[in-house]
Amino acid sequence: MLTSCESRRAELAGTSHGRVTGRACDGHDGNRNNTLTFVLSCKAPSRNATVVSVSALRLDSERIRGLIGDRFGGSISRLAAALPLDEPPDRSTVTRWLSSDGRHFPRDEERILALAGALDVDPTALWTFDAENFPTLWPKIVRAARTGRWSGLLKALAFFRYFSDTAEEWPPQPMARRFFNREWVVNEFAHDPRDGKNFYQDLVVRPRRPQGTFPTVWHFAFRHGGIRGAKWQPFGFVRRDAERVILFNDWAITDEAVCTPVDQDICIRTWFGQGAASFRIVSLHPFTLSIPKLEQPGLPTVHFGFPGEVAEGG
Secondary structure, three states, X not given: OOHHHHHHHHHHOOOOOOOOOOOOOOOHHHHOOXXXXXXXXXXXXXXXXXXXXXXXXXXXXXXXXHHHHHHHOOOHHHHHHHOOOOOOOOHHHHHHHOOOOOOEEEOOHHHHHHHHHHHOOOHHHHEOOOOOOHXXXXXXXXXXXXXXXXXXXXXXHHHXXXXXXXXXXXXXXXXXXXXXXXXXXXXXXXXXHHHOOOEEEEEEEEEOOOOOOOOEEEEEEEEEOOOOOOOEEEEEEEEEOOXXXXXXXXXXXXXXXXXXXXXXXXXXXXXXXXXXXXXXXEEOOOEEEEOOOOOOOOXXXXXXXXXXXXXXXX
């Protein structure tokens, strides 16, 4: 039964659901009032790094080292010199960021965005988000990003406010211009309830990058139609890796699909509700979007959704 989510769907007019492979975080909205819990290392952090543990969230040092190999021939010195900062860190500082346990973070969001820019990767892909830790972490990160209360720690994650808070202008083009020397690629489309309402819409995206270039990340937001001054509301992001597509939903639930490195198109399903709405899908890398009239059963597919709507495995 979908009745438990109908009122929320009517409000959002936009997010969707499908087969949920992650678990919902109980009392999602309420958990946004929680504060982050930190477990400090017994060693004092250096001036250029913050040592912290938040439910197993780490820098993905394996992925980052792979990107350094692709872009800088494995040279950490070249990476450090390429960081778009007025005062770039030295090689030893960057090496600490890449320690095998992933617990030595850059000290602020400027440095994590600079690292993402130098590696030409979406900043969300630098972290070890997965179906296990995301349901617990996301409400806490959203709360901290909105309040700015990081207790002096994890400031590197403050960039998540761009992907969780409502905004009059979205995506954050100044961020992309500064750290990536380009603008976000934006695809916008609209839902007109006169053409149908309360159904799942397939969205087919295709990266326009050299085959085998991973990861690619897409961010999603909607805005109510017919409401003066309506703001953009981000509602999640999707990460495409070589053999997996994983969706991270603002409801703190996830969905996954298996793919292969040669797969080009992937399908992302979102909910078209009772009201008019505009949608944006954005990425730091070029992509195409098509909106087919029929479902696309042969593609790797992930779904936006609501907690408790479909039983796991259903």
